[in-house]
Amino acid sequence: MRRAETEIAVIGGGPAGLSAAAVASSLGARVTLIDENLSLGGQLIKQTHMFFGSKIHYCGVRGIDIARILEDLVQKQEVETMLDATVVGLYENMILGILKSDRFWELQAKRIIVAAGAREKMLAFPNNDLPGVYGAGAVQTLMNVYGVRPGRKVLMVGSGNIGLIVSYQLLQAGVEVAAVVEAVPTIGGYLVHASKIRRYGVEILVSHSIVEAIGEDSVEGAIIAKLDDNWNFIPGTERTLDVDTICLAVGLAPLSEVLHQSGCELVYMPELGGWVAVHDENMGTTKKGIYVAGDSSGIEEACTAMLEGRIAGADAAGSLRPEAKSEADRVKREAKLELDSFRAGPFGEQARSGKKKLFTSWVQ
């Protein structure tokens, strides 16, 4: 076993964690960034599309390039990074148990920022365990990071932004998209993404879902059907699609294991994807010194994750370094304004109301 010490431990090197580490370090704190992967960037490394928002949110920049920009920032700030390192437990007195390349580490921290991200949700249907039923993130990883096609023809389940964007990326990679099915009566994501794949002739079938996957040892087809107002399949509307891959883009759930273990208060909030830590506007949980940022604090977007990371990093560093407090406050103020403006649109409604509930429950 090895021991190490740091001031601020950041769990997760995605958009939230990288932003938190860069800000905290620029304010003079000693920061250790821990990530279980072999490289930093989190899910940004497979986002080939350009981001929306204002310039400060890296509008017009592709996710893969944002990952590189943030990584450079962190390296310039001399943040210590532990890669291939999985946080496996949180002990008393702010000690993290970390498994790094088969060796166990104990890291003593003064502040901990949990930016662990999210996991993909599953959908219940017969044969959903067949090889060829892949999460949308998995498809992106395989295709955009490693250059391997997930299959020849895909059924996309879910028309949120992820479902729409990954459908387009599949087309870019030379994979056919048989259809996109969406259980609710309207398309979930931005219409600009929907239009893009429609122009390529991909059907987006709302009020439709997957009935079952067909196949013996791997996906050989899928049956889809129309849903009535009570979410029941309408008999006679079944269609069999000739696909070898079924891609599930049915949402994400926050990764909150370390938070559960920390003893901080968590609440179940469907609008934020599942169990989330109750936190205040500075991203502090009900456990002193433990922060949360990004998808771990409720499912949103990479842009909001970066802003939340900045807030958490600034607050943590400001609480340790009195001389940096005024600068930390300035960073937080700016980031909060940006967050508000980002969530102000109609697509930010869920996150806006969800986060508001969290802030108020923290006060009580």
Next chain:
Amino acid sequence: MRLLYSCPMETSYRIREHPILTFKPGKKVKFRFNGSELWGYEGEPIAAALHASGVRVLRRSVKLGRARGFFCAVGKCSSCMMRVNGVPNVMVCVTPLQEGMQVETQ
């Protein structure tokens, strides 16, 4: 006996041309899957190399023997566990491929 895997002769799953991305794979290495020789690029996940060779079935479920592949590809769901160099329960979606690896379904 049911086939443990399917393995077409041609490896057409590799993306050769892409409008945005250029792939810089490592060097080509050979490895063994259930005894037969396959190739992949050094450092890519074992699961990616297998998938590119048309292998989708990575293990069988314990009770019913149902086929299992990967689901999340980021080391979260444990669906892709295989025996690698004799070590069981290795998550092949996040384990880099190396020359001469012995990869087996479990």
